[in-house]
Amino acid sequence: MENVNPMGDPPLTRMQRAVLERLRDGHRERSPPPTLDELGRSMGLKSRGSLHKHVQALVRAGLVEAMDGRRRGVRLRDGAGDGDRAGALPLLGSVAAGRPIEALEVPETLDVPEALRGRGECFVLRVRGDSMVDAGILDGDWVVVESRTSARNGEMVVALVDDEEVTLKRIEQSPGRCTLLPANPACEPMEYAPERIRIQGVVVGQMRRY
Amino acid sequence: MENVNPMGDPPLTRMQRAVLERLRDGHRERSPPPTLDELGRSMGLKSRGSLHKHVQALVRAGLVEAMDGRRRGVRLRDGAGDGDRAGALPLLGSVAAGRPIEALEVPETLDVPEALRGRGECFVLRVRGDSMVDAGILDGDWVVVESRTSARNGEMVVALVDDEEVTLKRIEQSPGRCTLLPANPACEPMEYAPERIRIQGVVVGQMRRY
């Protein structure tokens, strides 16, 4: 009856989740992987045998590495660290002017240095097209976007237009008018009534690989 | 560095990691490589035999140089001294066309994701000026440079001219001629005899903060 596929396993029990949270805490604090005794002590438990069963459930769920005599201590698997700021941000897809965001089939993350991030929650988009080429953003570049719903004039934003199209442009807002400015002489500025535009975030960083 | 072991090898044990940390401490203090006795004494151990086993595990993990009768003392391998700075590359200064690299007064490093790096040794430079603006490299950007002494035509290189000036340009090489091409119509291509040019590296990545 052991189902190896994590998607098909029953949901984690309360205790299993508590163990996972404890492990994530330790991971955030950069503690070495705890032995069963250490983990048990930190949770007020006395029996390695009992704890072992909880840990094995997490192993089966793909969240924890399997242990053995040579792999001691309870280690979280990569990606099970619960969005700590260890370096990876979600790559949500690609953005090309006038289209919806092309979501990826498999969720990905991308390492982004702290120096390129904003203070709030960030995500990454891949740029398609050259509408911002004069601002030094080329086709294929990654942009780091801080989730925000407002922006200052001149900031580069990811904007949702009419709840269906997404675009990356510089924004100029005045009462009754919202202008999205490209950085490419071959493209035209676009003007909208403010209620048609929804700012999804502001660009705070950019990266390119050659 | 904990994850530097190839897939399949068990992670370092606690003791092995403690030995590694002790070696890194000595490295930071510029101490000479300790003998097994010295290292053991500094860790409260009495047996060179036991310690030797830990050191050999670090050798197998590629973190420590192999010892023998002539190579005495425990030496960290290059790059193994930097524990928590595994993602950091040296920031060597800034590069503006026609000037020497402006070295920093205090050595700095910069976090650079693996995705932006080349296979070889890399360093980072800050760009000054806009001679490469049409290639999407703006004043203030960081470029990730892989140390190389040769490049293919069309690659962007950091080149030393006449052993004194440094510049960031696209390179075109033919017999008897070496051309450094800007990406800004306000700047002129420069031609040199090949022996006047020394390629310091090739640009493999770029980053910008807003």
Add this chain to the structure above:
DNA sequence: CAGTGTAGAGAACGAATGGAGAACGTCAAC
């Protein structure tokens, strides 16, 4: 009530870690 699931304690087993120390051979210094 019986059955099921969760959760804990604790015992036992075997493997692995990690230590001490002895012995051997190599190497450099004298």
Add this chain to the structure above:
DNA sequence: GTTGACGTTCTCCATTCGTTCTCTACACTG
């Protein structure tokens, strides 16, 4: 050549650790 330092290999021993299992207690459901 001699000597001491040093790396290497090996044996032996103690402890830790993961794993498996049994038993018990509690809560919930039909």
